[in-house]
Amino acid sequence: MMDPLEAIRRAGRIASNVRERIRSRIDAGVRIIQICEDVEGWIRELGGQPAFPCNVDIDHVAAHYTSPPQDPMTVPEGSLVKVDLGVHVEGYIADTATTVCLDPRYEVLVEAAEEALEEAIRSIRAGVRASEIGGIIERAMKRRGAAPIRNLTGHRMARYLVHAGEAIPNIPAPHLHRLRAGDLYAVEPFATLPEASGEVVDGPPGNIYIFKKKKSLSGEMAREMLRTIQSEYRTLPFAYRWVARRFPGPEGERAFVELVSSRCLYSYPQLLERSCRPVAQAEHSLIVTEDGCEVITA
Template structure:
């Protein structure tokens, strides 16, 4: 990676770190504040610092593991107890970084949070050029078992490339054989998810859709769909977005109706909110890492 591009990623990383720390502070100090207000404040900070959200700010409480980003203020508020996960993405142009953390609002969750954080650090330490992704997953799994926890086996970290949040390679959270090697110059979002030993250790889809993505560069026939399609492509390219980001064009209800019609035609796809199968709490920590010959470089630290 050339120096100019690295500077852009580094700047995006600084913005992401500030946004994540801001989210953590808001969670600790603004209990009963809505998830909507939290996400709006985080995304506003990202823009103020010169970046753009690479995807909608995600908030996950307890068993809610991924892909929840509220449409409206009435969609819940920060609890007084439990685990609150926040996942933040920043892009400058097409250069993307992704980071996440978990805030424990109850003392009973302190150990699992510390264990998850340590597993992320161990995983990153193992990331030298030529290492197989399954080996990194084995490091995460071993770290979980050593503290009597388990990982979410059907979630993984992911390669990041220009304007692409999820690249060809993934980093599992369990040991696997026959996996590809990571190479110098590649960028990965490494994100171990932990849960308790009595949990199923797997996430399942809900019927709740909160995040969408343009999947087909096909101009719709309907006039209203054309208008929305053009704005989605212009504003977000093919990166994930929230319908609330389009309410300057039309009311939310109308946005959702058009997106559903476009989803049926395969023009956009949606990410179902994911929950732990057995309903047990889940933690998450994540960094974006550049693989180098001399060792990993954390871009979101």
């Protein structure tokens, strides 16, 4: 088994490499499923595994959309395209995101998210309160003429866990815990227009799932599917696309429906900006140190 720090750094290098490579492929008319499959394929080629499905979120969709099998959707003209990707190496996770802006009017949102992220990173060291970082993010956004999404946060990560408890808010909310040296965090400011409602609400399912609990199942294929899901993805989110590849055809589809309806799996809803305004995102993963932090996805 690899040293945890080495595994985290390796996951981080893969994540930043894939993030920069996918940026140049994103343009109006490109199929969303192509983006998802390029990202996930490159992660595997480089020796990692996707820590969650590649999220491609357009305009007011802030988070949690990945393509279903045969997704016909393409990148719209003039849209704001967020790609959020996760890599794990032996369960150690790096999470990073970028926004490609196809409408110059919304470039300000991308800059606001990126600047807020940079300022947050400069302020991070052991002992800093999460709420302080939220204040720094909100002020950086306002200075740029943007506003943060109030109910989305960064998050601490642990082995095979994308959300391991503590959050880093994007506003000076009362998250009173202090960061500790050695903690692994993803920091992810989301920027929207100042006139927007500034919060996300649940939308339709985004084709992303996670194992919830084992239940008695009637179908033999459903039972086998659940065993495969538990051993392959453990406590990490996965795409229906990945399951459909292993269990193709209408039989596989019926088995998957049984897992969802019997609540063995949780289905993540897409997160939509309430007032349907566009949202930009920037994200890095970092390890907190005594006097600063090490950004692993730089």
